[in-house]
Amino acid sequence: MTNFPPPAEELRFLDAELRQLDARRAVLLARRAWLINTLYAAPPAPPVRRTEATAPSVQNVLLVLGGILLTVAAIAFTLVSWGHMGIAGRALVLGAVTLAALGVPVPLLRRGLRSTAEAVAGLGLALTVLDAYALHEVAFTEVQGTGYAAAASAVLAGVWAAYGVGIGVPAPTEPSGRVEGEEPHGVHTGPVPLRLPLPLALLATQLPLLLWAFAVDAGPVSVTAAVLTTAAADTAVALLVSLKPVRITAAVAAVGMGAWGVLAAGWLSWSASDLSSAARAAGLLALAAAIALTAARRTPEPKPALGAALTGGLLLVAAVGGVLRVSLPGEWTVPGCLMCGVVLLAAVRMRLPDPVRRGLVAASACVQALAVSWTLPLVALAVVGPLGWVERIWSAAPADARAAAVTTDLPWPAHSATGPLVLAVVAGVLVLAGRGTAWRGQSLTVALVLGVAAVFVVPAVLELPYVVGMVVQGLVVVAVLAFAGAAPRPAEPGEPDEGATPMRSPLPATAVILALVASLSLACVGLASRTATLVVLAVLVVVFATAAAWRRESGVCCAPAALTYAAALTCAIGSAAAWQPQHTALLVLSVPVIAAVVAARLEGSPMTVPVEVTGAAAGLLAIGLAFTDPPVLALVLGLAGVIASGTALRPDRRHIGYVAAALFLLAAWVRLASWGVGTPEAYTLPVTVPALVLGVVRRRRDPQVSSWTAYAPGLAVTLIPSLLAAWGDQDWPRPLLLGAAALAVTLLGARHHLQAPLVLGGTVLTLVALHELAPYIAQVVGALPRWVPPALAGLTLLALGATYEQRLRDARRVREALGRFH
Structure with missing residues (x-):
């Protein structure tokens, strides 16, 4: 009898079998798909070997090497084997080889073998040079070599040019319709000539004029003129010819020959000692300038045009400058060149291409920058030279303003009488050129610096009296500070900036810096005389204090400057009164007092911290002056503590109270030390x-x-x-x-x-x-035998070891008792 499971359990069994069948089927399908892909997939392609040299490059190398070897063989034949043949044989061999080499490119071009035709044509052109040499050795032996070379190079240039134009291939067209090798701005019709003959012909044209000048023993001027004429011809070819190889070769040749000619003309202008030689050199420079400017106007590319215009403008100024150097006094050479540079700015109003206009303006800027650099030694000596009076204060009043500036071994710059004029002219140009431009603020800032420098050096240049020079320099400081105070104020946050102008951002700060530098130089000049020192320092204190009160933006620098000069004035007063340094220190303390009072009234102004720092520095100066006298030092420290205490009364300066306490303590200690208290x-x-x-x-x-x-x-x-x-x-x-x-x-x-x-x-x-017990302990130890201390130490250690745990418990108890305290 068969026993069937219950239906629910039989259903679970069937579901489990079906899940296993589905999983197995999925595995078999995946395997089947992989096998199909493997059978029908294409075999992997073999790796492509990288080609290190393309076919055209290999062909060109072989052709070049072949042409070189044939040329070397021809030269060797001409120079070595020439004498073993008769006249007819020589002519027959060279003529036949040359004609063959020049005629072979024709069938090669018809078959499309252009590269091979180029190589064979190059060999034929080299053979023509050997023909010219051979002709001179046979038929024109009496002709001077340099002159023959000049004529031969001219003839060869013409022959090569005619050969290059006559031997050509049909012009292939590009997809855009433009002929290959032709530039868009040029027009070329007919067959395209070979690339090699025309550039070689152009290179050959560089020699005739130069060799002819050498042949007739021409002077440096004629040789330079020949070089520049050749450069002019190259420039014309570069501008007029449309073929790219010829144009590039002409441009390179024009630059090379032009640079040679310009250097030679510049040397002639520099070494000229009379007006006639300077005028000839100026003519050469003018010719070079004309070439550069013509190239700038005809060149379509902006950057080369700008560079050519810049070069042309500089050459024009150099040409005029060479004439001015020999015709005017030495101090007027630079101003004359500067005026020529300023005249170049007239190009802004001319109808010129924009690159040419910008190039001429750049040339003018270069000339002006060079003129300003010529004045830098003069300005540096006038500003920094008076620092030498620090080492010899109140020694003797100098004779004039120049003697007040020249305090070292540095000589006065030669031909510097027109230095202020140069600075003033450049400053005026900047003011006029910056009008209505985006860089107006920068131009006015530089103009301000140059203008102040021009006026500041006038007393030394004109050798004005000592007092007059100080007055002029003092007026410069006052004028610059007034200018800084009159500059437009920056708008407050949220306030409409209706009066905003480009000049307001850099000018005030620059003016204040200039005033500080000029005032420092003026203060050093005043050190030559006692009266001048007192007057100058007093005036500077008043001027900078007024400027700080007038405009708080500049007060950040002006207020500390006023306090600094006030400290210097107090020291000068003490020295003039023959006081000891410690007594002068009491007078110097007035500066920290003024600084503390002013800082308290500023109420969070940006000037507060600079004023306080300057006052603290003056206080340290007073302490240093009184350091050698303890009683006075104690008094100075105590007074400084009083000043610090007054500052600490302000809510935002409570921490200064610690400084006040330290000063009072130091004062007490110094006083006690002065009394000999130990x-x-x-x-x-x-x-x-x-x-x-x-x-x-x-x-x-x-x-x-x-x-x-x-x-x-x-x-x-x-x-x-x-x-x-x-x-x-x-x-x-x-x-x-x-x-x-x-x-x-x-x-x-x-x-x-x-x-x-x-x-x-x-x-x-x-x-x-x-x-207190140490003497008695020492007596007891000295009375005991020597073995007693070690024995007592051993017993102590044994006792501690025996009661170690109890000792730890007692120590813990003591620690806990202390821990309950605050």
């Missing part, structure tokens, strides 16, 4: 008492403050130095008083549960007691 408590107690008072106040305000923070610094300041002094003191009063004080501190710490007084007082008390 007791340390006299120095430490003035610190301990205020520190403990502050600690008490702090703990009352915040009971959570630790006693170590509140009381430990004040107690340590007195207890530790006193303890050190007590250990070296043989008398009994100091240990007794220190022990009593330490006991009192310990008891107060135990009474109020304060950890710091308890630990510090107990430690000091213990050490004082040991100090």
Whole structure:
């Protein structure tokens, strides 16, 4: 009898079998798909080998090498084997080889073998040179070699050009319709010539004029003219010919020959000693300039046109400058060249291509920059030279303003009388050129610098009297500060900026910096005389103080400058009155007082910090002056503490109170030292008492403050130095008083549960007691046998070891008791 499972269990069994069949079917289908892909997939392609040299490049190399070898063979035949043949044989061989080499390119071109035709044509052109050499050796032996070379190069250039034009191939067209090898701006019809003959013909044209000049023993001017004429011809070819190889060759040749001619003409202009030779050199430079400007106008590319125009403008100025150098006094050469550079700016109004106009303007800018650089030694000497008076203050008033500036071994720059004129002209040009431009602010800033420099050096250049020179320089400082104050103010946040102009951003700051530099130089000039020093410093104090009060934007620099000059004035007053430095220090303290009062009235102005820093520096100067006299130093420190205390009354300067306390403490210490007090408590107690008072106040305000923070610094300041002094003191009063004080501190710490007084007082008390018992202990140790101390130490260690756990428990108990204190 068959037993069937219940239907539910049989259903579960069937579902499990079906799931296994589905999984197996999925595996088989995946395997089938992989096998199909493997059978029908294409075999992998073999790796492509990288080609290191293309077929055209290999062909060109082979053709070039072949042409070179044939040319070398022809040269060797001509130079070595020429003498073994008769006249008819020589002519027959060379003529036949040359004609063959020049005629072979025709059938090669018809078959489309252009590269091979180029190589064979190059060989034929080289053979023509050998033909010309052979002709001279046979038929024209009496002709001078250089002249024959000039004529031969001209004939060869014509022959090569005709050959290159006559031998050509039909012009293939590109997809755009433009002929291959032709530039868009050129027009070329007919067959395209070979690439090699025409450039070689152009190179050959570089020789005829130059060789002819050498042949007739022409002078440097004629040789230079020949070079520049050749450069002009090259430029014309580069501008007019449309074929790219010829145009590139002509451009390179024009640049090379032009550079050679310009250098030669420049040397002639520099070495010219009379007007006629300078005029000839100027004519050559003018010719070079005309070539460059013509190229600039006809060149379509912007960058080459700009460079050519720049070069042309500079050459024009150099041409005129060479004539001015020999016809005018030395000091007027640079101004004359500068005026020529300024005239170039007229190109802005001319109808010229934009690159040419910008190139001429750039040339003018270069000339002006060079003129300004010529004045830099003069300006540097006038500004920095007076610093030499610092080493010889009040020695003697100089004879004039130039003697006041030249205080070192540096010589006065030659031909510098027109330096101020050059600076003024460039400044005026910048003002006029910057109108209505985006860079107006920058141009006006540079113009301001140059204008101030021009006026500042006038007294030294004109050798004005010493006092007049100082007055002029002082007026420069006043004028520059007035200009800085009159400049438009920057708009406040949220305020409409209706009066905004490009000049307001860089000018005020630049003007203030110029005023500071000029005032420093003026102050150094005033050091030559006692009266001048006092007057100049007083005037500078008033001027900079007025500028700071007039405009707060410039007061950030002007206010500290006023205080600095005030400190210098107080020192000068003290020296003029023959005071000792320590007594002058009391007068210098007036500057920190003024700085503190002014800073308190500024109410968060940007000038506050600079004023306070300058006042602090003046205070340090006063301390340094009084350093050699302790009583006066103590007074100065105390007065400085008073000034710092007054500053600390301001809510935002409470931290200055610490500085005031330190100054008062230093003042007390210096006074005690001047009295010869050597007791340390006299120095430490003035610190301990205020520190403990502050600690008490702090703990009352915040009971959570630790006693170590509140009381430990004040107690340590007195207890530790006193303890050190007590250990070296043989008398009994100091240990007794220190022990009593330490006991009192310990008891107060135990009474109020304060950890710091308890630990510090107990430690000091213990050490004082040991100090007092030390003599007796020493006597006892000296009376005992030598074996007793080691024995006692051993017993002590045994006792500690036996009761180690109890000792740890006792130490833990002591630590917990201390931990319950504050």
